[in-house]
Amino acid sequence: MSRKRIDLRDVAALAGVSLGSASRAINGVENVSTETRERVQRAIDLLGYRPSHAARALRSRLSKTIGCMLSEATNPLYARLFQAMEARLRAEGYVLLLATGLNDADRELENLRLFAERGMDGMILTPGNERDRRILDFLDASDIPAVILDRDIETKKDVVMFNHVPAVKRITRELLDLGHRRIALLVSHVDVRPNRRRIEAFKAAMREYGITSPNELVRLQTTSTTSTFDEVVGLLKGKEPPTAFIVQGTNTLLSLLNAVAAVGCRIPDDVSIISIGDPDFARTHVPPIAALRVSTDDIVERTVELLLKRIKGDRSMPPQRALVQFDFKPRQSCGPLRAQVAGSGL
Incomplete structure (x- = not known):
């Protein structure tokens, strides 16, 4: 024998209220007393009643x-x-x-x-x-x-x-004030506002210090972690490697960290890093990665x-x-440019 389906009439009867009062209590209408709401809720709990989402949406014209x-x-x-x-x-x-x-x-x-x-x-x-x-x-x-x-x-x-522009300008200046001039920016290749604003702010901060950032140091990344890893290894093994990176705090950051370790560079002795975004692994990395966070x-x-x-x-x-607005979390991944790095490369 099939079990009888519980409906709103059963809830109203058990709660000792009218059908209309039970309906108003369930639908959150304001002119329902606290006592009535509590009685209806107790009845719902005892009966295991589940209101029909479709029916409620039809009555309220909201799907929730x-x-x-x-x-x-x-x-x-x-x-x-x-x-x-x-x-x-x-x-x-x-x-x-x-x-x-x-x-x-x-x-x-x-x-x-x-x-x-x-x-x-x-x-x-x-x-x-x-x-x-x-x-x-x-x-x-x-x-x-x-x-x-x-x-x-x-x-x-x-x-x-x-508000990307002042935030990215701030972290670029942070690295410039530490003596870094060969700073690489790694952001997504997708043409959307965040990436455009980050590039704009990075180049503007570099110009403030009289530096025109070479195109090869502004790198647009795909979603491929292998591609980013190979690209960073190539940069670090080049004749004029970057001494600092500003990088999107996604898998791109993970690939960068792996590439830095693979070529034997130390953070921050050889390379300084700031992340745009503050994923959990940035905070637990050794050393912790400085980050912009929102x-x-x-x-x-x-x-x-x-x-x-x-x-x-x-x-x-x-x-x-x-x-x-963003705020900057300085951590141990940033350090001053060492004289031997500035003069002879990594």
Whole structure:
């Protein structure tokens, strides 16, 4: 004999309240007393009742789901952001669903269309194709509230930007003040705002000291760890090797550290290193790697606050822009340029 399916009427009967009161308590309507909420919750727990998500979405016209599209999930910052945003939105009653764009415009457009087709209440986006006309047109036409993270996109959506330029200038000057002049910058080859701003800031800081950085010291990296390893080994074995590196704190940093060890260089005696981003392994490395870091909590709070304001009805305000700052964590991976290194190479 099949077990009777528990529904809202059973909850209301056990709680001793009307069907309407039980429904309002479950859906979080404000004009419900604390006592009624507690009685309904006890009944739910005793009966093992699970409200129908689809039915609640139909009544409230909200799916209570947020679509999150990241350019990649392996980036340590993005991984931390997703975990923190998921927890923050769960506390507000929302489920955060992840999709990756992998810097492929067709895939990103497909993800955006899926978010729309599945009735997402909002979107959090870091597309890898800022200037793809199809993506821009979709965002302009979409009435789904969205917050775009750290991208130069011409859109009426809200944005949360990271303030790269002063941060990268600061760490470049840090190395210059230690005497380094052959400084290499390793960033991703993907043409998006963070990489453009990092290169811009690095070159500007070098010019302030009267130095024009050779093109061979600004290296655009693919996702291949082997490629980065070989490239760094080649630089360090060259006639004029770099004495310092500024590097993206992803697998690129790992490849750099492996390459430095492979050629027998010591950190910071032979090579100084600063990471853009502060992954866990940077802090536990021997010696610990100096890093630029951005507050995950700050990004999440600003992003979620903007998105929930839009979802809850404040859609008439003009597009909002929030700016998140980096801070520098000096550690033992930076040291002054040694005279013998400056004069004779590694």
